[in-house]
Each structure stands twice: as C-alpha cells, then as structure tokens.
Amino acid sequence: MASLSIGAFYNPHLGAELVRAGGIDHLAMADPPAAGDPHWPAIRARYTLLLHDYLGQLSEPLDERSIERARTLAELYRTPWVAEHFQCLHTVDGTYNLNYVFPPLYTEDFLERFVRNATALKARLDQPLVMENIPGFFDVQASQLPEPVWLRRFFEATETGFLLDLPHVWLEAHYRVMKPERWLARFPLDRVVELHVAGVEEDRDLAGPWIAPAEPSDQMLGFLAHAVTQCPQAKAVTFDAFSPSLTAEALFRSVERIREAL
Amino acid sequence: MSDRALQDDVIRALADAPYRESAAWRARGLADPERVERFARFLARHFYYERVVHFFKYSRALAGVTGRTPEAVLTRPGFEDLVPSIVLGSRQTARAVAQLVVTHVGDAGAAIPYLGDLLQYEAAMMVVEAGPRIWRDGPEGKDGGAGSGERSAPERVEGTVLLELAYDLPVVLPQLLRPWSDVPQAPARSTSLLVARSPHGRVAVARSTDAVAALLRLADGRKTLAQVAHDAGLEVRELEQTLHGLVELGAVRFSTGS
Numbered sequence: 001m002a003s004l005s006i007g008a009f010y011n012p013h014l015g016a017e018l019v020r021a022g023g024i025d026h027l028a029m030a031d032p033p034a035a036g037d038p039h040w041p042a043i044r045a046r047y048t049l050l051l052h053d054y055l056g057q058l059s060e061p062l063d064e065r066s067i068e069r070a071r072t073l074a075e076l077y078r079t080p081w082v083a084e085h086f087q088c089l090h091t092v093d094g095t096y097n098l099n100y101v102f103p104p105l106y107t108e109d110f111l112e113r114f115v116r117n118a119t120a121l122k123a124r125l126d127q128p129l130v131m132e133n134i135p136g137f138f139d140v141q142a143s144q145l146p147e148p149v150w151l152r153r154f155f156e157a158t159e160t161g162f163l164l165d166l167p168h169v170w171l172e173a174h175y176r177v178m179k180p181e182r183w184l185a186r187f188p189l190d191r192v193v194e195l196h197v198a199g200v201e202e203d204r205d206l207a208g209p210w211i212a213p214a215e216p217s218d219q220m221l222g223f224l225a226h227a228v229t230q231c232p233q234a235k236a237v238t239f240d241a242f243s244p245s246l247t248a249e250a251l252f253r254s255v256e257r258i259r260e261a262l
Numbered sequence: 263m264s265d266r267a268l269q270d271d272v273i274r275a276l277a278d279a280p281y282r283e284s285a286a287w288r289a290r291g292l293a294d295p296e297r298v299e300r301f302a303r304f305l306a307r308h309f310y311y312e313r314v315v316h317f318f319k320y321s322r323a324l325a326g327v328t329g330r331t332p333e334a335v336l337t338r339p340g341f342e343d344l345v346p347s348i349v350l351g352s353r354q355t356a357r358a359v360a361q362l363v364v365t366h367v368g369d370a371g372a373a374i375p376y377l378g379d380l381l382q383y384e385a386a387m388m389v390v391e392a393g394p395r396i397w398r399d400g401p402e403g404k405d406g407g408a409g410s411g412e413r414s415a416p417e418r419v420e421g422t423v424l425l426e427l428a429y430d431l432p433v434v435l436p437q438l439l440r441p442w443s444d445v446p447q448a449p450a451r452s453t454s455l456l457v458a459r460s461p462h463g464r465v466a467v468a469r470s471t472d473a474v475a476a477l478l479r480l481a482d483g484r485k486t487l488a489q490v491a492h493d494a495g496l497e498v499r500e501l502e503q504t505l506h507g508l509v510e511l512g513a514v515r516f517s518t519g520s
Contacts, residue, residue: 056398059266063399091270095394096277097351099309105272109265137304138297142268205304 004228005048005236006259008251015039017248019046024255028052029077030242049077050194050238051127058117059088059104067124074127080235081128081193083163084121086114086151103134106143106150115157122160130161130193135168137175137206147172148186161193165240166227167200167211170220174209180223184230192231196240197224197258213243215254221261228262237262268292276302277350307336309350310359317360317388320380321367323438327445328370328377332384335362353421356392360385376429376448383431386423386457387465393421395463414516416490416505417483422513424470424478425455432469458513466511472496473504481514 007026010018012034018027019042026048033040043049055070056062062070074082088104090097104110122129133151145153155162164187173183199214216224216239228234239254263271271290275282275298282302288295311333315322318332325331335341340362348355364381374380429448432455437446454470456478468474476494487505491498508514 059269060398065399088269089273090397091273092266093270093394094397095351096270096274097395097397098273098276098305099312099350100305102273102276105265105269107265110269113266137301138293140268140272141292142265203304205307206300210304 004234004262006238006255006262007048007050007236008239008255009052009242010043010047010049011242011244011246011251012037012039013244014246014248014251015043017252019043021252023252023259026050026236026238028083028238028240029073029079032073032076044077049079050081050083050236051077051079052083055082055084055121057088057090058084058086058114058121059110060092060113061117062121067121070121070125074125079127081130081161082125083130083132083194084118085132086134086154101134103136103147105140106145106147108144111145111150111153111157114154118154118158118160122158128161128193129158130163131155132163132165132196133168133187134165135171135211137210146186148188152188152191155188155191160191161233162188162191163194163196164189164192164227164231165196166224167196167198167216167220167240170223171200171209171211181226184223184227189227189230190232192234194236194238195224195227195231195234196238197221198240198254213241213246215250216257221257224258225261276305279306279346279348283346303345306345306348306350307341310341311336313356313388313391314359314363317391318363318367318381318384320435320438321363321377321384324372324374324377324380324445327374328367328372330367330370332363332367335359335366338362338366340365351392351394353389353392356389357385360388374445375450376431376434379427379429379431379448383425383427383455383457386425387467390421390423390457390459391463391465393459395459396461415483415486416477416481416514416516418478418481419458419513419515421459422478423457424475425457427453427455429453431455432467456508456511456513458508458511460512464512468507468511471504473501474508477501477504477508477514 005025007024010027010029016039019039028050030052051074053073056066085101086103087101089102169184170180173180197216199212199216200209201212201214203210237258275287281287314333322332344358364385368381430451430453431448434446434448456468456470456474459465473496480490480493488498491501
C-alpha cells in the first residue's frame with residue numbers, strides 16, 4: 001500500500017489555523033468556500049482538496065444544473081476524486097425532506113437506480129467517483145439484500161471507488177450487537193479509496209451513540225488501524241468532523257492521533 | 263407499491279409525526295416503531311437546530327446581551343410539546359418553532375430597541391424558507407416555476423412576506439456578525455422588507471417600494487399586468503421592471519397560459 005494521505009475537513013472558522021498548520025495532507029470540502037473567506041486562496045494554494053459536497057441523491061438522475069455544479073467545484077478544488085453518498089433523503093415530489101443522510105432501501109430496484117445514475121454521473125466527471133456508506137438506525141422490512149452485498153454489487157457494476165465511513169460501520173455493528181470487525185469484514189474493502197474516521201457520542205433521542213463532530217476514541221482508532229490493513233487500495237484517511245463547534249485543538253489532535261495509530 | 267414509493271413512505275413517516283401515528287403507516291409494519299420514533303425525534307431536533315442557528319444568527323450574536331441563545335428552545339419543554347405535531351419542512355411547524363425562539367429571546371427583557379423587529383425578521387426568514395421545493399429540474403432544465411410558460415397574469419407566490427418594521431435592520435445586520443463591544447444600533451426609520459423564496463429554496467430579502475407593495479397586494483393570478491397597473495395607479499412600464507425583480511426573487515410567478 002502506498003503511503004496514506006492524512007487529512008481533515010475544511011472548517012472555515014478554523015481557516016487561519018489551517019493555513020498555518022503542519023501535519024495535514026489534504027482537506028475535504030463539505031461546502032463551497034464563502035465569497036468573503038479570507039483564507040480560501042491560501043487554503044486552495046496549499047492543500048490537496050477533496051470534493052465532498054451534497055451533489056444530489058442518486059436514486060434519481062442528477063439534473064444538468066447539479067452536474068455542472070459538480071464539475072465546477074471539482075475543477076475549482078482540483079480534486080483527485082468526487083464523493084457522493086448512498087442516500088435517499090427527500091421524496092420524489094419534494095414535499096418531505098429529512099435534511100440528514102438516510103440510506104435507500106437495499107433492493108434490486110434501488111440497486112439498478114443507483115448503478116444507472118452513478119454511471120451517468122461518472123461519465124460526466126473528469127475525476128473518479130467514490131461513494132460513501134450511510135448508517136441505518138433501523139432495518140426496513142422491504143429491503144431485500146444485506147447492505148454489504150448491495151454495496152459490493154454496486155461497486156462491481158459501476159467500477160466506482162468506496163469511501164468507507166468507519167464510524168458508520170461501527171454504529172451499525174453496535175446496534176446489531178456485533179463486533180465491528182466482523183461487520184466490517186462483510187463490506188467490499190478491496191474497493192476502498194478513502195476512509196473517514198471520527199468520534200461518536202451518546203444521543204438523548206436515540207438513547208445510544210451516534211455520529212458526532214468529536215475526537216475518535218482509542219477504540220475507534222484501533223478499529224481504523226485494523227480497517228486500513230484490509231483496504232489494499234486505500235489512498236487517504238480523513239478526520240470526518242465539520243461543525244462550527246469544532247475547536248482547532250480537537251482537529252489537530254485528532255489528525256495527529258490518526259497518524260500515530262497508523 | 264414501487265420500492266421508490268415505499269422509500270417515500272418511510273421518509274414521510276420520519277418527517278411527519280401525525281402520519282407516523284396513523285393506522286395507514288402502522289399497518290405497513292415496515293420497521294420497529296420505537297426505533298422509528300427515536301430516529302424521527304433525533305431528525306426533528308437536528309432539522310430545527312440547523313434552521314434556528316442559521317436564521318436566528320443575528321439574535322444569536324446578541325446572546326451575550328440577552329443571555330439567551332435561540333437554539334436553547336430545542337431542549338426545552340415547548341419543543342417537546344410540539345413533537346407529536348411536527349412535520350419537517352412545513353410552514354406550520356416552522357412558524358411554531360420560530361415562535362418558541364421569539365418568545366424565549368424576546369422575553370429576556372434586554373434593552374435592545376430593535377430586538378422585537380429583529381426577531382420578527384428572523385422568524386419570517388425561517389417561515390418563508392419552509393414548504394415543498396424543487397430538488398431537481400426536469401430534463402429540459404426548466405423548473406415550471408417563475409417565468410416558465412406563456413406569461414399571462416402575475417400571481418403572488420404563497421409564503422412571500424412583506425415586513426413592516428420600525429427600525430432599518432439591513433443597516434445593523436452585518437455589524438452584528440462582526441466583533442463589537444457596544445451593541446450596534448439600528449436607525450429608527452420605518453422600513454418595508456420583502457422576504458421571498460425561489461422554487462429551489464433560496465431565501466432572499468429586498469427593500470420594498472410602493473410598486474412592490476401594490477404588486478403583491480394585487481397579483482392574484484387573474485388580473486393582467488395592465489389591470490394591476492390600472493388598479494395601483496401606476497405606469498405599466500414602471501411595474502414591468504419591478505415585476506422582473508420579483509420574479510427573480512421568487513415572490514411572484516406567472517400563471518401558465520392555457
């Protein structure tokens with residue numbers, strides 16, 4: 001395995017610190033830079049930037065406006081790959097929107113939809129497309145395939161890359177009362193290009209752990225170290241925290257600990 | 263029912279609390295009801311946290327003076343009482359959550375003369391943003407909204423708001439987001455603001471004029487522009503320019519000719 005690029009998300013409120021920082025190889029971009037962001041030119045000049053915006057949900061074809069937006073951002077960032085999520089969070093008619101990542105039903109029909117629409121998007125991009133797994137808090141009876149099988153078939157059909165979000169896998173294992181390593185082993189790890197790692201925190205509504213812009217625990221970093229050994233094509237690991245509440249100390253300490261764990 | 267329709271049903275159940283309680287949803291038996299309820303509550307708090315922090319950012323900047331952050335309402339009993347009726351993204355729920363913030367921050371008793379106007383402005387932004395939107399254009403790249411189809415009669419878009427304020431808020435808003443030691447002051451000056459949303463969900467604010475007010479009052483989808491101009495006592499040419507701006511903002515659309 002080539003040496004891994006270790007990075008974080010660009011948090012604009014930490015722009016000044018990120019411009020000066022050492023030890024960070026890349027920054028993922030969740031939002032386009034704000035028009036008045038004084039640090040953006042230096043950030044762009046200094047870092048490898050990864051496009052990780054919301055482009056659209058691939059249960060439907062992306063429209064021309066969304067594709068052009070993706071192409072424009074990819075060019076602006078000079079991104080080595082473009083990321084999207086396995087998500088379906090708003091209804092076809094636009095009436096209901098969860099405003100939060102939510103997975104599709106793992107059915108043959110949705111597999112065909114995602115394969116068709118991801119293939120169409122990939123053909124319009126000048127960079128490879130990678131797709132990120134999304135955790136489910138509950139199983140929907142209408143699903144026909146286990147998530148890892150559905151993902152493997154998707155990647156085989158599209159030849160896209162896998163952005164493996166490890167806390168998502170860890171959470172699913174937790175709620176299935178499984179060892180995370182056992183659940184992870186079922187995923188198509190040979191397709192992984194990038195890994196996300198972050199912390200989880202107790203959520204009052206869920207009465208259990210969930211995704212949070214927090215530092216990864218030692219346990220999560222151990223899980224990362226294990227996962228990386230199973231992903232022969234992995235090129236990057238990103239500390240997945242994007243929030244105005246994130247402090248510079250937490251970001252830099254997390255990246256440093258990720259580097260130490262690997 | 264197609265898989266896509268089933269997915270929509272799950273999304274609706276998570277977004278729409280009354281539907282989640284309905285016999286129609288429960289009879290489907292698609293998922294563990296307790297898990298669904300927990301996740302729906304999580305989503306509701308997340309959904310309105312993002313909007314309250316975004317739309318009430320100016321009164322949030324004043325929290326050092328008011329002693330109250332807008333997002334605190336999301337962990338208070340008032341929000342818990344709303345949960346059984348919440349429909350994510352609806353105007354009714356946006357209005358109810360915004361009112362919780364207005365009451366919470368407004369009751370702080372802070373000596374900021376324009377605080378009432380500010381909260382009214384922020385609440386209007388949040389309510390105008392709500393409602394169904396276009397998530398993707400059709401194959402021909404048109405959205406079927408403002409400006410599409412044969413132009414006939416202008417019609418005020420549902421949800422567009424005209425605010426009448428006692429203070430000139432646009433002067434003070436940018437100052438509130440910069441570092442300050444003394445509370446920035448807004449000029450006491452009668453100000454009319456138009457708040458509108460594009461079909462894709464972009465909220466915009468513009469200063470209103472007599473022509474804007476007349477158009478919004480008279481554009482009912484039946485009167486032609488000439489009739490609106492006549493009723494308002496304005497020149498058609500003057501109204502045309504105003505109308506163009508309102509269509510761009512999403513405040514007015516044209517009924518499609520039949």
